[in-house]
Amino acid sequence: MLKVSQLNQYYGESHTLWDVDMEIPKGKCTCLMGRNGVGKTTLLGCIMGLLKTESGEIVFGDKTLPVGGAEQRAGLGIGYVPQGRQIFPLLTVAENLSIGLTTMKKGKEKIPDLVFELFPVLKEMMKRRGGDLSGGQQQQLAIGRALVLQPSLLILDEPCEGIQPNIVHEIGEIITRLVEELNMTVLLVEQKLHFVRQTAQLFYIMDRGRCVANGDIGELDEDLISQYLTV
Template identity: 70%
Template sequence: MLAISGLNQFYGESHTLWDLDVEIPQGQCTCVMGRNGVGKTTLMQCIMGLLPLRSGSLSYQGQDLARLTAERRAPLGIGYVPQGRQIFPLLTVEENLRIGLAARPDRAKQVPGYIFELFPVLKEMLGRRGGDLSGGQQQQLAIGRALVIDPKLLILDEPTEGIQPNIVHEIGDIIRRLMTDLNLTVILVEQKLPFARRVADRFIILDRGRLMASGAMPDLTEDLVKQYLTV
């Protein structure tokens, strides 16, 4: 579904991503892993068009994304839940959700009902300001907002960060349900290893901006964990 080839990125004079070649298969959850500061979020921002590629190619369902702005990528079916959620705290839950409607190709005017089936708490709190929600509720709102655009590819950057354990488990269940029921493809950036093993089908490990290992999740050995993931 998504093919990345020879991707390089810089932050100022610092070379942050080095010649990345990555394939994201359709209908699976691929977990991007690595210690803090290795380039995981930078890679997600490149995919979304929030950072320009210094070099390399980025193809989504056979279409070249490299020259498309972030605003033009979302209507192609790419949903993004950024690290830290980044909801609009002064807008209501309903207003946060409705923001995604503009990116839908069908120009639907109503938030899809299945989002409230996935996250009943959002329906209960439609009139409440986003900033008044708990961290877990804000994360559910951020995921719901990304789903409003009817994505085929969903990018989740650290969705369990700062979330209570019961909501973490629920988010894992919802990711698997989205893949089963809607055939969504998911890119998950995650540091919680038990969560990653439970939710993801495949893994990619980055270290200092380079791809060090990839494969099916059962192939994530303790040696790899010790070498690239433990602090």
């Protein structure tokens, strides 16, 4: 589904990603893990075309993704939920959701029923401004906005950050449903181990800009956790 090969990226003279190789298989949830500041969000930014890469290749399906061109990712079927949600606080829920429709083909500019099936609270709050929602509701809105695209690949950056436990549990159930029932591919950045074990089938670990380990989620043992994940 998504393959990253020998990817290098710089911020000024600082080499941030070092020959990153990663393969995300179709119909699975893969979790990208690592301590803060190791390059996880930077890698997502490169995949989404938000950051320039120095070298390497990113292939989605049978298409090599160009450097930049973030708007093209949505048209190819990649949904992205950034860290911190980044909804538009002064726009209503309906307006936030409708932003995703701008990339849809003519005649398909309709919010899918799936969004309201997964997040019924959004249907009740369509006229409320995004900034008036709770943190958990804003996260649901951010995921719903990405799902408006009806993506084949959904990328989530720290979806559990700063939200209440019951919403964390709900998001985990939704990810599982998207993968198991809709055969959606999910790339998840997350540090909560219990959440990762419940939702992901595969993992990659980054350290200092490099991918240092990967495998089935059952192979995420205490040695890897203590070496690369615990502070």
